[in-house]
Amino acid sequence: MNSELATHPHRRYNILTGEWVLVSPHRNKRPWQGKTEQSSKKVKISFDENCYLCPTNTRINGVQNEDYKNTFVFTNDFGALLEDTPLFNYKEGLLKAEGENGVCKVICFSPNHSVTIPDMEVSDLVKVMETWQQEFVTLGADPNINYVQIFENKGAIMGCSNPHPHGQIWAQHSVPTEIIKKTASQKAYFEKNNLSLMQTYIDQEINENKRIICQNDSFVTLVPFWAVWPYEAMIVPKRKMANINELTSNEKEHFAQQLKLLTQKYDALFDTSFPYSSGFHQSPTDGNVYDEWHWHMSFYPPLLRSATVKKFMVGYELFAMAQRDVTPEYAAEQLKSL
DSSP states (O other), X not given: OXXXXXXXXXXXXXXXXXXXXXXXXXXXXXXXXXXXXXXXXXXXXXXOTTOSSSTTOBOTTSOBXXXXXXXXXXXXXXXXXXXXXXXXXXXXXXXXXXXXXXXXXXXXXXXXXXOOGGGSOHHHHHHHHHHHHHHHHXXXXXXXXOEEXXXXXXXXXXXXXXXXXXXXXXXXXXXXXXXXXXXXXXXXXXXXXXXXXXXXXXXXXXXXXXXXXXXXXXXXXXXXXXXXXXXXXXXXXXXOOSSGGGOXXXXXXXXXXXXXXXXXXXXXXXXXXXXXXEEEEOOOOSSOOOTTOXXXXXXEOOXXXXXXXBOOOOTHHHHTOEEESSOHHXXXXXXXXX
């Protein structure tokens, strides 16, 4: 790697959002006397009678879960979006607001209370992907739904309220801010070059081989050049696809392999059940054609240098711009070696 990037403070440009991140590699050796987190160990029971997500248990609203054997999806009992919210408009001088409706769902990955994604078989992770696909298609077909956000918060440090392996799906009327930014960047590049921005980017990453964690015939897993979180990663299909519904059977299995391998590496990094927020970014479902879109799944883990020391987004990050200490190249090499 360029020695200046490895040793000196510098900014890196995010080609998808148009934003910058400050990288300060010299700060990685600073002593830490601040807050530490507890090391997260995995639960070792397959069924918890007090868990709201385990099969046949009754949730807080009195509804009993199915005796599910694979994945299980239900409407979130405390969803941030509601289907019956009116699409009102408010305008008063400079103040502007509008009603936002939609639906929030919970997806249980497994009936086993103790497993997480790295523990699951590839065949079971394929079933999770197929459930994500089904929900994306079903929810996206609703003319009132213009974007479907699929994500997972893993670990109490990420605000996860239940240790049972699960993720969420928020489908909403408007297109979220991050998607608007990524659509604009990809569209501008596609219209100028008649090429996928993401495909061009991953081709360069594969050629340089400085931030690649692992790959197979269909997917590459890497630490983005512009990563903000210390061990941020991205799984990207090598073939341009606008959304996950375009995956073939073989590609679903290849994706599951990369998903399992990355999360296994995460758990091995600090010998802990590694926390993160992960999510898909893909084309909107508003009926328009998005030839420029190339979907990807990102992982934003907060741990910085051990299972107990996390990266805090405070001070400069809140008031100026994102900042990181360890370089993306260092993080990629650490994960790749595990």
